[in-house]
Amino acid sequence: MLVQDDLLAPDVVRDPYGYFARLRETDPVHWNDRWGGWLVTRYDDVVRAFRDPERLSSDRMAHFQQELTEHDRERLHVLIKYFSKWLVFTDPPYHTRVRMLVNKAFTPTSVERLRPRVRQIVHELLDAVEGRGHMEFVREFAFHLPVIVISEYLGVPPEDREAVKEWSDETSRIFFIRADDPDRRERSQAGLVKLLEYFEPLIHDRRRNPRDDLVSALVQAEERGDLLSHDELLATCTVLLFAGHETTTNLLANGLLALLQHRDQWELLRQDPSLNRSATEELLRYDGPVKATFRWAKVDVELGGKTVRAGDRMLLVLASANRDPEKFPDPDRVDITRNPNPHVAFGHGIHVCLGAPMARLEGQEAFAALVQRFPHMRLASDELEYHPTIVSRALAELHVEW
Amino acid sequence: MRRLRIEVDYHRCVGSSICVLTAPRTFALNEQGQSAVLDPEGDPLEAVLEAAEGCPTMAITVFDADTGEQLFP
Numbered sequence: 285m286l287v288q289d290d291l292l293a294p295d296v297v298r299d300p301y302g303y304f305a306r307l308r309e310t311d312p313v314h315w316n317d318r319w320g321g322w323l324v325t326r327y328d329d330v331v332r333a334f335r336d337p338e339r340l341s342s343d344r345m346a347h348f349q350q351e352l353t354e355h356d357r358e359r360l361h362v363l364i365k366y367f368s369k370w371l372v373f374t375d376p377p378y379h380t381r382v383r384m385l386v387n388k389a390f391t392p393t394s395v396e397r398l399r400p401r402v403r404q405i406v407h408e409l410l411d412a413v414e415g416r417g418h419m420e421f422v423r424e425f426a427f428h429l430p431v432i433v434i435s436e437y438l439g440v441p442p443e444d445r446e447a448v449k450e451w452s453d454e455t456s457r458i459f460f461i462r463a464d465d466p467d468r469r470e471r472s473q474a475g476l477v478k479l480l481e482y483f484e485p486l487i488h489d490r491r492r493n494p495r496d497d498l499v500s501a502l503v504q505a506e507e508r509g510d511l512l513s514h515d516e517l518l519a520t521c522t523v524l525l526f527a528g529h530e531t532t533t534n535l536l537a538n539g540l541l542a543l544l545q546h547r548d549q550w551e552l553l554r555q556d557p558s559l560n561r562s563a564t565e566e567l568l569r570y571d572g573p574v575k576a577t578f579r580w581a582k583v584d585v586e587l588g589g590k591t592v593r594a595g596d597r598m599l600l601v602l603a604s605a606n607r608d609p610e611k612f613p614d615p616d617r618v619d620i621t622r623n624p625n626p627h628v629a630f631g632h633g634i635h636v637c638l639g640a641p642m643a644r645l646e647g648q649e650a651f652a653a654l655v656q657r658f659p660h661m662r663l664a665s666d667e668l669e670y671h672p673t674i675v676s677r678a679l680a681e682l683h684v685e686w
Numbered sequence: 687m688r689r690l691r692i693e694v695d696y697h698r699c700v701g702s703s704i705c706v707l708t709a710p711r712t713f714a715l716n717e718q719g720q721s722a723v724l725d726p727e728g729d730p731l732e733a734v735l736e737a738a739e740g741c742p743t744m745a746i747t748v749f750d751a752d753t754g755e756q757l758f759p
């Protein structure tokens with residue numbers, strides 16, 4: 285069978301949905317020789333894989349280390365040490381212990397309390413551009429909202445936000461930047477070191493002067509002894525800061541684009557702002573920020589009629605599962621009233637996104653405010669360019685006018 | 687003791703296991719990897735409410751079985 289096998293080919297980056305739909309129809313658990321792993325594209329298979337953490341590992345760093353030379357392992361030891369403690373990269377029992385510690389702070393009920401503040405930030409960001417008649421939405425809005433929200437929640441003071449965002453972006457180079465950037469691992473580690481140096485004194489301060497913020501809560505868990513070690517505390521602060529930046533930015537940008545391209549849905553939301561919850565779910569399903577995520581087989585596993593061998597890696601393609609006609613009627617249509625909408629944009633199973641309630645809240649408030657305040661908003665350019673990465677669905681820019 | 691009625695919305699449950707870890711005598715994952723109620727009075731009420739609140743998708747609703755009063759959310 286002839287299939288395009290370059291996951292970073294320009295047409296695949298531009299339209300991953302068409303590409304993955306062909307795979308889903310012809311070979312739903314597909315070995316991609318060039319990338320060296322399995323592509324899982326059917327909803328049922330993706331969900332089955334997510335529900336099997338005993339056999340399908342998330343321990344990316346174990347595999348990452350194996351690929352490095354002794355010399356590189358030495359050079360990247362800080363990165364390896366802390367990333368190995370990041371929730372997304374770990375398996376139970378470590379994962380279970382840390383997830384249960386941070387979970388309380390990220391439940392829908394806990395996060396709902398932030399709604400008035402999120403609404404206020406949304407309006408402040410829009411106030412700043414309203415009179416101008418146009419903006420580059422990614423840089424002028426979608427970048428800022430997630431950083432402000434998570435920084436305030438963690439307890440990072442406003443004056444430090446810019447620097448922290450920059451270090452976090454550096455840290456993320458390893459994930460989202462094309463593999464052909466030769467320095468990306470070193471730069472990622474350098475960013476991480478800055479973040480660690482930043483959080484040390486902040487943690488120290490909250491130990492003496494606890495406040496009503498997340499760092500204080502985590503410090504209390506650390507102090508109770510066996511719950512969270514100091515290194516785990518540092519790792520968790522950095523992952524929380526980092527994990528929601530780029531993803532939420534992309535939710536806002538991809539979502540706005542979809543609304544502008546489907547004017548009837550824009551109008552529908554404008555007439556009934558209470559649809560902002562189901563609209564956010566539909567925008568996550570239709571063009572979510574994360575195209576795919578990884579797993580590694582610990583033992584041989586049967587999936588979709590294929591045998592995935594122990595040691596093989598697989599890409600669970602959320603972007604394809606979310607457009608599977610077996611699960612979603614008329615999947616390529618945007619329908620902001622869709623219900624139920626069991627999309628997997630936030631993953632599924634034990635690693636399901638911790639920050640989902642926060643990202644949802646930001647999406648709901650942003651989309652509702654945009655249609656209300658800029659009823660005549662339109663795209664200022666038809667040219668859309670996406671960053672060439674396997675995992676994220678990220679617009680380089682989104683120019684709009686009103 | 688207060689008797690409870692607990693409902694899990696299967697369109698919402700994403701199999702995170704958080705309810706199972708919080709109230710292990712009340713919830714268990716079924717064959718489909720979603721939460722099922724083992725015994726509504728398996729754990730103290732506080733643990734059941736904590737499990738429901740901990741659910742990332744608000745899939746769990748807790749009622750007083752006798753009065754019908756909704757206890758969460």
Ligand code: HEM
Nearest residue numbers: 371372527528531532535573577630631635637638639643
């Ligand atoms: C729309 C925005 C977001 C999307 C689409 C998204 C997507 C995801 C996905 C797909 C996973 C699962 C990865 C896997 O199973 O391999 C995940 C995990 C995670 N996300 Fe998000 N995320 C978003 C926003 C956030 C925010 C705002 C935060 C933090 C405040 C966050 C923190 C995390 C963490 C800590 C994990 C790891 C959870 C675990 O392993 O238990 N995310 N996210």
Ligand code: HEM
Nearest residue numbers: 344348367370372458459463527574576577673674675676
């Ligand atoms: C939340 C914290 C996350 C961390 C710490 C993380 C970490 C990493 C690491 C260490 C790599 C390996 C880079 C290399 O091989 O040089 C990587 C690659 C990647 N990650 Fe993540 N990741 C995170 C979240 C996510 C999420 C939520 C997704 C989407 C589900 C994602 C998608 C990717 C992609 C697409 C790659 C490139 C893989 C490749 O080219 O082989 N990451 N990530």
Ligand code: SF4
Nearest residue numbers: 699700702703705741
């Ligand atoms: S906590 Fe919620 S999502 Fe997780 S298994 Fe229980 S009911 Fe399902």
